[in-house]
Each structure stands twice: as C-alpha cells, then as structure tokens.
Amino acid sequence: MLKHVSAPDHGTPPNASIRFIQTNKDxxxxxxxDGVMSSEEMPGVIKKMEDFLAGQNKVRLLNRxxxxxxxxxxxxxxxxxxSMKLSAMEKVERYAIVGAPSWMRKIVDTMNPLFPDIDMRTFTVAMEENAWAWLEAESAE
Known part of the structure; x- marks a missing residue:
C-alpha cells in the first residue's frame, strides 16, 4: 500500500484548529x-486540499x-x-464525519440527498474504526 504523507504545514498558526492526519492511501x-477555525489557518488548509484534489480523480475524506x-x-x-469546495464536490465519493454533534448529524442527513454522487456518513467517536473501514483506509499515525 502507498502511504500518503502529509507535507509540513509551513505557516500554520501554532493554535490551528485543523490538523491533517496521515493515511495509508493516496x-x-x-x-x-479541534477548536475555532480561524482565517489565519485557512490559506494553508485550502492549499493542502487543492494539492490533494489536483492529483486525484475520486477521493475519500475523513473528518474527525x-x-x-x-x-x-x-x-x-x-x-x-x-473553487476548492466545487472541485471537491466533483471528486469526493465518500465522506466520513467522526464525532459530529447531533445538530451537525442532522444537517448531514438533510443534505445527503442533495449530493447524490457523494455518500456522507456520520460515525460516533466509538465507531471511528468503522469509518476508516468504510473508507477502505487506515490512519498511518
């Protein structure tokens, strides 16, 4: 299996709320x-997502x-x-959300039928292993 190695997040604020997790699939x-998403960290997040999407036809995401x-x-x-979100909508086939609060799970359930090409599922924290299995991937950390 190929190991998807995350590049260092140069310029990411030390208190960034978004942290990328290495996986075993490209x-x-x-x-x-973990926390409040800030405008300072978003350019790095957008760049990371754009770089990831640029090299793929179909992708899978896990959001813990x-x-x-x-x-x-x-x-x-x-x-x-x-533009990054539009590109993602064309390429994402599965999107697992682990640990979503109940209000977020309701939004996902409501929005799922609006995006027939994207299968979004929520998983409890205790079911994270099932989320990885559904994505046919593993954390490489």
Whole structure:
C-alpha cells in the first residue's frame, strides 16, 4: 500500500484548529477539527486540499471532530475557498464525519440527498474504526 504523507504545514498558526492526519492511501485525506477555525489557518488548509484534489480523480475524506468551536466568518470571503469546495464536490465519493454533534448529524442527513454522487456518513467517536473501514483506509499515525 502507498502511504500518503502529509507535507509540513509551513505557516500554520501554532493554535490551528485543523490538523491533517496521515493515511495509508493516496486517495484518502483525513483531518481533525479541534477548536475555532480561524482565517489565519485557512490559506494553508485550502492549499493542502487543492494539492490533494489536483492529483486525484475520486477521493475519500475523513473528518474527525474533537471539538467544533465554530469559525471566523471572514473565512467565507477567503480567496480559493469556493473553487476548492466545487472541485471537491466533483471528486469526493465518500465522506466520513467522526464525532459530529447531533445538530451537525442532522444537517448531514438533510443534505445527503442533495449530493447524490457523494455518500456522507456520520460515525460516533466509538465507531471511528468503522469509518476508516468504510473508507477502505487506515490512519498511518
């Protein structure tokens, strides 16, 4: 198996809420959210996602949520965010969200039918191993 090695996050603030997780598959990107997403960290996150998506036809994502404290609204105005999201919508086939609060699970359940080419599923923290199995990947950490 190929090991997807994350490049160092140069310029990422030390208190960044988004941390990338190494996986054992080149077409699987995993990340963890822990805190409030800031506008300072988003250029690095957008670049990492764009680089990952550029080299793939179909991808799978795992989002582990330790604590979602919200986000700085100025993130919505960041250059490249919407084009990266559109590119992701064309390539993501499976998206596992681990540890989502109940309100987020309801949003995912509501939105899932709107994106028939993307299978989004939520998993409890205790079921993270099932999320990795569903993505047919493993954490390489």
């Amino acid at each position: 077409n699987v990107l995993a990340f963890e959210i 949520i330790k604590h979602f404290g919200g986000f700085d609204p100025s993130i919505l105005m960041q250059s490249g965010l919407f």
